[in-house]
Amino acid sequence: MSSSPPSIVISASGLGKAYREYAHSIARLGIVLFGGSGGSLNWIFRGVDFEVAAGEAVAIVGKNGAGKSTLLRLISGMQSPTEGSVKLGGSVSSILELGIGLHPEFTGEENARQLGLIQGITAEELESIIPQVSSFSELGDYFYRPIRTYSSGMQMRLAFSVATVRRPDVLIVDEAMAVGDAYFQHKCFERIRSMRDEGTAILLVSHDPTAVRSVCTRAILLHEKRCVDDGPAADVLDHYNALLAPDVQQVHGDRPGQRSGNGRVVIESVSLSQFDAVTSTPISGGPVTLDVRLRADHPVDDLAIGILFKDRIGNDVFGTNTAHHDLKLVAHRGERLHVQWCIDQFNLGPGHYSLTLAAHAGLSHQAGNFDWWNRALTFQVTPADGPLQIGAAAMAVRVDCFRRKDGH
Amino acid sequence: MLLIYTVVFSRLMRGSGLPDYGPATYTVFLCSGLLGWQLFSELLTRTTGLFSNYGNLLRRTTVPWPALLASEILVSLVSFVILACVFAIFLAILDFTLGLRIWFAIIALSLVMTFAIALGLCLSVLQVFFRDVGLALPVILQIWFWATPIVYPLSALPDGAKSLIIINPLSAPIQELQHSFMPALPGGSSPRLIGLAALAVILAWFGYRMIQRNWNAMQDEF
Numbered sequence: 001m002s003s004s005p006p007s008i009v010i011s012a013s014g015l016g017k018a019y020r021e022y023a024h025s026i027a028r029l030g031i032v033l034f035g036g037s038g039g040s041l042n043w044i045f046r047g048v049d050f051e052v053a054a055g056e057a058v059a060i061v062g063k064n065g066a067g068k069s070t071l072l073r074l075i076s077g078m079q080s081p082t083e084g085s086v087k088l089g090g091s092v093s094s095i096l097e098l099g100i101g102l103h104p105e106f107t108g109e110e111n112a113r114q115l116g117l118i119q120g121i122t123a124e125e126l127e128s129i130i131p132q133v134s135s136f137s138e139l140g141d142y143f144y145r146p147i148r149t150y151s152s153g154m155q156m157r158l159a160f161s162v163a164t165v166r167r168p169d170v171l172i173v174d175e176a177m178a179v180g181d182a183y184f185q186h187k188c189f190e191r192i193r194s195m196r197d198e199g200t201a202i203l204l205v206s207h208d209p210t211a212v213r214s215v216c217t218r219a220i221l222l223h224e225k226r227c228v229d230d231g232p233a234a235d236v237l238d239h240y241n242a243l244l245a246p247d248v249q250q251v252h253g254d255r256p257g258q259r260s261g262n263g264r265v266v267i268e269s270v271s272l273s274q275f276d277a278v279t280s281t282p283i284s285g286g287p288v289t290l291d292v293r294l295r296a297d298h299p300v301d302d303l304a305i306g307i308l309f310k311d312r313i314g315n316d317v318f319g320t321n322t323a324h325h326d327l328k329l330v331a332h333r334g335e336r337l338h339v340q341w342c343i344d345q346f347n348l349g350p351g352h353y354s355l356t357l358a359a360h361a362g363l364s365h366q367a368g369n370f371d372w373w374n375r376a377l378t379f380q381v382t383p384a385d386g387p388l389q390i391g392a393a394a395m396a397v398r399v400d401c402f403r404r405k406d407g408h
Numbered sequence: 409m410l411l412i413y414t415v416v417f418s419r420l421m422r423g424s425g426l427p428d429y430g431p432a433t434y435t436v437f438l439c440s441g442l443l444g445w446q447l448f449s450e451l452l453t454r455t456t457g458l459f460s461n462y463g464n465l466l467r468r469t470t471v472p473w474p475a476l477l478a479s480e481i482l483v484s485l486v487s488f489v490i491l492a493c494v495f496a497i498f499l500a501i502l503d504f505t506l507g508l509r510i511w512f513a514i515i516a517l518s519l520v521m522t523f524a525i526a527l528g529l530c531l532s533v534l535q536v537f538f539r540d541v542g543l544a545l546p547v548i549l550q551i552w553f554w555a556t557p558i559v560y561p562l563s564a565l566p567d568g569a570k571s572l573i574i575i576n577p578l579s580a581p582i583q584e585l586q587h588s589f590m591p592a593l594p595g596g597s598s599p600r601l602i603g604l605a606a607l608a609v610i611l612a613w614f615g616y617r618m619i620q621r622n623w624n625a626m627q628d629e630f
Contacts, residue, residue: 019628020625025538028537029534029537029538032533032534032537032618032622032625033534033618035621077470078466078467078468078469078470078627078630079624079627079628080623080624080627096467096468097467101464101465101467101468101469103464118465118469118471119469
């Protein structure tokens with residue numbers, strides 16, 4: 001390992017992309033024929049700045065149409081930016097839209113050869129690479145059948161296998177992987193992680209938070225034509241989740257995305273206590289009480305209070321809400337409520353956790369979000385006396401060994 | 409198709425001013441024109457579809473477009489050579505010889521080729537932005553075919569129509585081609601041939617400029 005800081009392999013500065021829109025196709029014809037400028041610019045995003053170092057994995061998140069794929073296309077050079085620039089320090093391999101570049105009449109093997117040649121792999125090298133593609137994709141006999149007989153998942157297997165057969169300096173992965181089955185997705189992420197660890201910079205677009213967290217340490221959020229957040233993946237995903245909830249009028253809190261909602265009901269405070277004392281270091285497996293205090297600024301007749309524990313990297317560990325416990329909450333204007341959750345056995349394993357709270361309408365927060373508070377509380381679960389354990393779940397375990405008499 | 413043309417038109421064209429080169433006169437006349445037309449229409453169609461047909465590839469990789477153009481030209485030439493060989497065997501059976509006039513044919517064919525590629529380049533850019541171009545092209549080619557003296561000699565037309573056909577830039581090289589097989593037929597005059605060459609050069613330059621200028625916008629459309 002060298003001690004020098006990892007080099008920057010992707011550097012985007014002031015990146016912006018706009019499509020031209022013309023009032024009339026005649027106007028466009030004139031410009032196509034004789035040049036000049038005209039039409040109005042429809043910006044997809046502007047002023048996107050970021051740098052990615054070798055060995056860093058960055059997720060790009062945002063709603064549909066936020067420009068995630070366009071950003072990837074600009075970085076991979078398939079489209080030119082309208083303003084700003086992209087600098088790349090090394091070879092790029094990309095898995096963009098599904099089926100792009102695959103010829104339906106050719107077999108998987110022939111397509112793999114063509115794609116390999118386009119990537120600049122020499123004929124001799126191809127001979128050793130093709131068997132690798134075949135074995136990684138696990139397509140069996142289908143590898144020698146035309147692409148048109150493939151399912152979308154099989155096309156993805158082929159495209160991913162070809163794109164990653166050699167380790168590039170930059171790997172760009174669009175949502176394509178979502179069509180693969182669980183087994184192959186797992187295999188893909190395994191390979192992406194090993195490439196990242198060997199020094200490949202990864203850019204990933206995915207709507208699956210678990211996938212993002214398992215690969216990426218950092219995320220970039222595109223929203224309303226701008227890059228609105230760039231930071232640790234778990235924080236940015238919380239921010240993104242807050243944007244997804246409808247009816248968001250105000251975003252307050254310590255950092256963007258920590259708190260959102262329309263404010264009809266406000267969570268005033270929350271405390272976690274164990275053995276009648278407020279604590280931030282509860283003991284694993286002991287009883288815990290959560291006291292949530294709320295204020296209703298407007299009358300609400302189907303209020304639900306949700307709690308969600310997340311681990312250090314932001315994976316959901318446990319969550320539920322009052323509606324699922326058949327507790328019907330009605331609040332009058334100006335009323336104050338105290339919701340108490342009693343957890344008899346706090347079966348979280350030792351480690352750092354955060355508590356996210358939500359006050360919303362109906363069964364889930366998508367219906368109407370009054371107040372959503374990410375990381376309202378952070379705490380560290382300390383191990384109970386007893387055998388050592390690891391992981392997020394704390395299970396009561398007994399282990400025995402019986403000598404077998406029927407052997408020999 | 410060739411048979412229909414031969415049977416129907418050889419009767420129609422009797423007394424249309426076609427010189428007599430034996431019983432297969434009309435067939436040879438027709439084939440010589442068709443040879444040039446086939447090259448033109450295939451090259452024009454392929455070049456026009458350059459970017460729209462390869463959109464699949466261009467969306468995935470950054471391929472230089474001249475490489476695509478070269479491959480399309482090669483494919484067109486291969487099918488042309490096959491056609492030319494069949495025609496050559498036919499001529500050999502009929503004991504037709506071209507001699508040094510083969511160079512007129514080659515000049516005429518290369519003019520047809522340049523013109524088709526140059527026009528195709530311009531249309532290829534338009535085709536990216538206006539997909540209707542690709543749909544209209546077969547119809548336009550159909551009309552163009554009948555407006556070119558291929559199935560009929562120019563002499564078969566009334567004077568008014570003749571001047572119209574002469575405006576068609578493709579008439580000159582096709583006539584030149586027919587002239588190289590049947591010297592008794594009038595060739596495409598040198599000024600018309602040089603004019604076509606100039607037109608082809610201008611179109612090629614214009615098409616190239618169009619691709620350069622619109623490349624960024626074209627990438628967005630792939």
